[in-house]
Amino acid sequence: MKKAIKIMGYILLTLLFVAAIMLYNIYDYTEHSVEFDKTKFSSIETDEQLDQLTHSLIKEMSLDEKIEQLYGRPLSDAMILVINSAVFGRTPPVYGGGNERLNIPPYAFSDGPRGVRANKERTAGDKLGVTSFPVSMARGASWDIELESQIYDVIGKEMRASGINYTGTPTINLLRHPGWGRAQEVYSEDPWLMGEFGLAAVNALQHHNVMSCAKHFALNSIENSRFVVDVEVDERTLREVYLPHFKKVVQEGNVASLMASYNKVLGEYAGQNKYLLSDILRDEWGFKGFVSSDWFFGTYDGIASIQAGLNVEMPYQKVYQQDIIEQGIADGEITEAQIDKLVFDTLRTQLKFGLAQDPMAYPDSIIATPKSIELTRLAAEKSMVLLKNSKVKNGHDNSAPVLPFAKTKQQQIAVIGRLADMENLGDTGSSKTTEPYVVTPYEGIRDYHKKLGNKVVLDDASDLSASKKLAEVSDQVIVVVGYTHIEEGEFLLASEEANKAAKLGKRTGPKTNGGDRETLKLNPEDEALIKALAKTNNNLVVVYVGGSGIDLSAWDSEVPAILFSWYSGMEGGNALANVLYGDVNPSGKLPFSIAKQESDYPYFTPYTEKITYGYYHGYTLFDKENIEPAYPFGFGLSYSQYDYSNLVVNTPELTEADTLSVSVTVTNSGKVAGEEVVQLYLGFDNSSVDRPVKLLRAFDKVHLAVGESKTVELAVKAKDMAWYNPEAKAWQVEQMTYQVYVGGSSAKQDLLTAEFAIKL
Numbered sequence: 001m002k003k004a005i006k007i008m009g010y011i012l013l014t015l016l017f018v019a020a021i022m023l024y025n026i027y028d029y030t031e032h033s034v035e036f037d038k039t040k041f042s043s044i045e046t047d048e049q050l051d052q053l054t055h056s057l058i059k060e061m062s063l064d065e066k067i068e069q070l071y072g073r074p075l076s077d078a079m080i081l082v083i084n085s086a087v088f089g090r091t092p093p094v095y096g097g098g099n100e101r102l103n104i105p106p107y108a109f110s111d112g113p114r115g116v117r118a119n120k121e122r123t124a125g126d127k128l129g130v131t132s133f134p135v136s137m138a139r140g141a142s143w144d145i146e147l148e149s150q151i152y153d154v155i156g157k158e159m160r161a162s163g164i165n166y167t168g169t170p171t172i173n174l175l176r177h178p179g180w181g182r183a184q185e186v187y188s189e190d191p192w193l194m195g196e197f198g199l200a201a202v203n204a205l206q207h208h209n210v211m212s213c214a215k216h217f218a219l220n221s222i223e224n225s226r227f228v229v230d231v232e233v234d235e236r237t238l239r240e241v242y243l244p245h246f247k248k249v250v251q252e253g254n255v256a257s258l259m260a261s262y263n264k265v266l267g268e269y270a271g272q273n274k275y276l277l278s279d280i281l282r283d284e285w286g287f288k289g290f291v292s293s294d295w296f297f298g299t300y301d302g303i304a305s306i307q308a309g310l311n312v313e314m315p316y317q318k319v320y321q322q323d324i325i326e327q328g329i330a331d332g333e334i335t336e337a338q339i340d341k342l343v344f345d346t347l348r349t350q351l352k353f354g355l356a357q358d359p360m361a362y363p364d365s366i367i368a369t370p371k372s373i374e375l376t377r378l379a380a381e382k383s384m385v386l387l388k389n390s391k392v393k394n395g396h397d398n399s400a401p402v403l404p405f406a407k408t409k410q411q412q413i414a415v416i417g418r419l420a421d422m423e424n425l426g427d428t429g430s431s432k433t434t435e436p437y438v439v440t441p442y443e444g445i446r447d448y449h450k451k452l453g454n455k456v457v458l459d460d461a462s463d464l465s466a467s468k469k470l471a472e473v474s475d476q477v478i479v480v481v482g483y484t485h486i487e488e489g490e491f492l493l494a495s496e497e498a499n500k501a502a503k504l505g506k507r508t509g510p511k512t513n514g515g516d517r518e519t520l521k522l523n524p525e526d527e528a529l530i531k532a533l534a535k536t537n538n539n540l541v542v543v544y545v546g547g548s549g550i551d552l553s554a555w556d557s558e559v560p561a562i563l564f565s566w567y568s569g570m571e572g573g574n575a576l577a578n579v580l581y582g583d584v585n586p587s588g589k590l591p592f593s594i595a596k597q598e599s600d601y602p603y604f605t606p607y608t609e610k611i612t613y614g615y616y617h618g619y620t621l622f623d624k625e626n627i628e629p630a631y632p633f634g635f636g637l638s639y640s641q642y643d644y645s646n647l648v649v650n651t652p653e654l655t656e657a658d659t660l661s662v663s664v665t666v667t668n669s670g671k672v673a674g675e676e677v678v679q680l681y682l683g684f685d686n687s688s689v690d691r692p693v694k695l696l697r698a699f700d701k702v703h704l705a706v707g708e709s710k711t712v713e714l715a716v717k718a719k720d721m722a723w724y725n726p727e728a729k730a731w732q733v734e735q736m737t738y739q740v741y742v743g744g745s746s747a748k749q750d751l752l753t754a755e756f757a758i759k760l
């Protein structure tokens, strides 16, 4: 007996020892350099030289070596990656490609819509970290393209300093319905706004020789069913609504890569979809980069993916297996030339970026510098949207405003809500970041009042009557409501369960993490809190934290002020205080429309195997159906007042090759300096086909001092007025008189109108 116990003990010890070694090996995830040894390659001056070099390298590869270029890593490496993340909370980069014999280093992938996902110092809880920005939807609300360039300049540099040269950002799927779980990762409901931001992101990243992978191509606007849903769409809707922003980053941004989405498009998985990946993307748009699959469940059939033009299976080799490919070649389903072409796209792109001259060096010290941290605060400030600011509770006007709050001394300020002191930066799926610190709303407000000596009281709203009492005796009340990564974000359930749920048309288990919202209303506790506090104190603002639109009908008319602060990044609390107290004049405008009721939006369900995306959603739907939104697209108040006058069409008559030019005078007639987003929409009243009432086609954010007037020039290329004629399979610019609307929101009453014509 004793002997048996002894033997068992030895076995246990040995197992423990082996497990410890395994864990250590997993922890000690090998980092690879992605730098090319430039001495081994002649310098590349022209596209022809690049093509030649790529061809010559492929020529030297065996079929097995070529196949190695078709996936991220073998399964064993992928397991190490998953365990690393699950056990140690670390997010190492994921490598792909590379061939030591031919001096080709691998590329290293990381996500990054709000900052570098895989960071240099990966130990969870470590003080070190990267700069974490407000989520993309917040930045979309800034309508500030220059700001987005600066943000991605920082992210690009921090990527390079972290050894990353391939990144899964920007996310540019359209916000079709506010319930979409990953809304926060994108910029807008509008393809134009999305495209402009996407382009800024791609250009800034690629300036630092980081290969940008825009995602998810295409029609990925439902989260819970993302692995199974088949999206039906007609040709016009596809071309005019869901693809223009992808086309823009391909043609104007020369984006290095696209990630195919999980979902099916017109009956075929995007990662196996020849119509999307070859016919449209390469043959029509002339894309020269490479396409990777979305992770783990992006492709199911290696042969179909090769035929479709999927270059890389991520993150590991599942269907791009030697035996499958060799059999496919032997059966005549695919050819080695097709493999060569797939490898060519990836390798050519890798060489193009890897052999290019870097504009600077990327030492560790450039990560999370004071300057980039200042930029993240600035971004949060510029993105906050003031929806309502009036002592008249159900008015949307600016009369007798509540904000900015007075900065007087001897005040008591109550900061109330379960999110008031939460480090809450949004999604904890692939867009998560590890940052050195987070300033919560309460901390930002508390620190702001340190100089004034005021008392700031935090209340987590766990006891409603206590919260009411506190609000009653306070001079200013800040109610922080909204969501966390639990209510919205990437859907992080085991995929089998998610698939089953989607197929059953409902959720199977408890809601765990992320996914689509099943209601647009705030949590009942938040709604009850707002309603109760609004009765006690009129010097109150509701601060909403979240990534998309909400149904605020239950309490909108009861509160005097509403500020959308979004998931506002690591400096969000400081930015919030600066906006609430008027150090910063709010200038954000909604990048989507907010409906009065949920039924005004297009049909949406998180759980479905099939859905049709129609031509109209967002403001184009509301315009068409004459539905008045609660808050229109492009709307946002300021502490100042901007007047529009003198709309002049400088080019009253154009040809298809010309560019429309208009100018408008914007005057700051308020008492504080500020920034205004000037928006231009085109109208199609005279069209011979069904077209939206109006479409955003230009915008500019201008700074105006008190009393200052500026003439703002806006331009639109005639080709950007085209519609897609599915019968002719062509974009056509109609010859007719168009309306042009310019103003501070998409609401009719906020727009000046003029006309111009396109003639041959």
Ligand code: BGC
Binding pocket: 111, 168, 215, 294, 295, 430
């Ligand atoms: C997400 C992608 C992401 C990838 C890698 C997937 O689940 O859909 O957006 O790039 O994971 O993290």
